[in-house]
Amino acid sequence: MSHSARLADYRAALTTPGARGAVVAAIFARLPIAMIGLSLLLYVQRETGAFATAGLVSAGVLVGVALGSVVQGRLMDRLGPTRPLLVSSSAFVVLATISVLAVEAHAKTWVLVLLALGVGFSQPTVGSASRAMWPRLVPAGSVRQAAYAYEAISMEVFFILGPALAGVLLAAPWPGTGVVAGSACMALGSIWFALTPLQRGHKPDNSERTPDLLGALASPGMRTIAIAALGFGVTVGLVEVAVPAAATHAGSPSMSGLLLGLFSVSSVLFGVFYASHPWPRDLAKRLPVLLGAFSVLIALLAIPSTLLGLAGALLLAGTMITPQSTAHSATIEVVAPKGTVTEAFAWVITSVTFGLAGGQSLSGQLVDHVGVWASFLVSAGFGVVFAVVLWLRRGTIREYQRPSRNTGLVSATMVSGVVEVGTGLRTSARTKLE
Incomplete structure (x- = not known):
């Protein structure tokens, strides 16, 4: 069943008793989510002079996040969010500090990559815990739909602000400022979130948990969502490398951040509208239709011959980003096995992260050996293939029965x-x- 969200529903969700402290804490915890990896990449490149080393370090963070999200999600479902988040936050601070010291000491590349993997793995998964708290706070319906839309929209805002802050702080006297500032903000926000009454008072009912080793993925519907998130990540990853390449080829590399920002701006603006008019109404069809529509709009990026035209195409394509994130959350609520909701949200993060890493790697090869246009078309092609797979699996979007x-x-x-x-x-x- 589909529910639409009005502006009053956003207010009702965010002012629900017990929600305010957790929501504000989650803002500080998630604000640097797109900032830390980029800041570390820029910092390593400044200190080593090698983009190759910086790229490997950045990839290490992504892989760590992908692996750590599921582990932390499963622990939070079993123990509640407080203890896992406090432990991961502590480990994150220690590993981030050691990483900075290693960069300053010009440690070998393999050491930096290994530390980056640890930084990503220990990065507190507040995003999953934040999304998983709403079924405990608000009843199913338009208010919960608004809560999920808020989570998706706020994440897009963080992906606009994070890279911008990383660029600004790179101009500080010390190039590691962004890494330290972002890590401190994330750790403090995560600890605050973990210690809010709402999180400390949550006692999971482990009698509802499935004993299957697959956890949340025991549900066929959850596997479908993971495929949807992977496809979304691949398409976006290809675009995120192709856009800066297009700006560089046009002689305006400084426009890269602005162009990618437009991608997120339209996502935020349209996301509010979509939450009040979700489409398709049938939840089982929503994942393939939205990814398919996104793919068609991505293909338009290959047409413009100027940066102005590319900017317009990015604004149009970006409208389909937040609707997909909102659809993932709404679908998880239906298909996730009982007692695995935090892990289920973590699988979305993991799938998107792996998709981003794969898409970015492939896009770099296409840009160098074929052309920027090829990355846009391949991105659209992958999206269509994943959309077809999701359409064939739409029958799995139903309540999981153990x-x-x-x-x-x-x-x-x-x-x-x-x-x-x-x-x-x-x-x-x-x-x-x-």
Whole structure:
């Protein structure tokens, strides 16, 4: 079922008793999310003079975030958010400090990459915990839809402000200022979030948890969302490298940040409208349709021959970013196994991160060997392929029902041969379910 959100619903969600402290703390924790990796990349490049080393360090942070998000999400579902966030925040501060000292000491590349991996892995996953708190705070309906839209819109704002702050702080007397400032803001915000009454008072009901080792991915619908997030990440990753390349080829490399900012600006503006008019109404069709529409708009980026035309195309394509993030959140609420909602949101972060890393790597090769236009078209092509896969899997978007362990059992009073037949049927049924 689909719900639309009005401006009054945003106000109702954000002023719900217990929400305000957690919301404000989450702002400080998530503001540097797009800032730390970029600041570290720029810092390493300034100190080593090598973009290759800086790129490897940045990739290390991305891989660490992708892996750490799921681990932290699973722990928060089991223990509540407070203890995991306090531990990860402490580890994050220590590893970020050691990384800065290693850069200053001009440590070997493998040491910097290993530390970057640790920084990403320990980075507090407040985003997942923040999104997972809304089902505990507000009832299903338009107010919860507004809460999810707020999460998606605020993340886009952070992706606008984060890189901008990283660029500004790079001009400070010491190039590591951005890394330290961003890390301090994230750690303090995460600790504040973890210690709010709402988070400290949350006691997970582990009796509802599925014992499946796959956790949230035990649900076919969750696997579909992970595919959607991966496809979204790949398409965006290809664009994020191609746009700066287009600006550089046009002789205006300084325009890169502004152009990518337009991508996010239209996402924020249209995101508010979309939350009040979600489409398609059928939730099962929403993931493939939105990714497919995004892909078509991405293909338009290959047409303009001027930066002004590219800016217009980016504004248009950006309208489909926040709707996808909102759709991921709304779908998780339906398909995630009970007791795994934080981990489920973490899988979205992980999938998007891996997609971004893959898309950026591929885009660099295409830009160097074929052309900027090729990156835009390949991005659109990947998006269409993923959209088709999602359309074929739309039937999995339904409430997850944990398979019964007693399926196929027969009465213990039956003869041995019948029991063996029943056991065989049970094994077959399990195979089909898996």
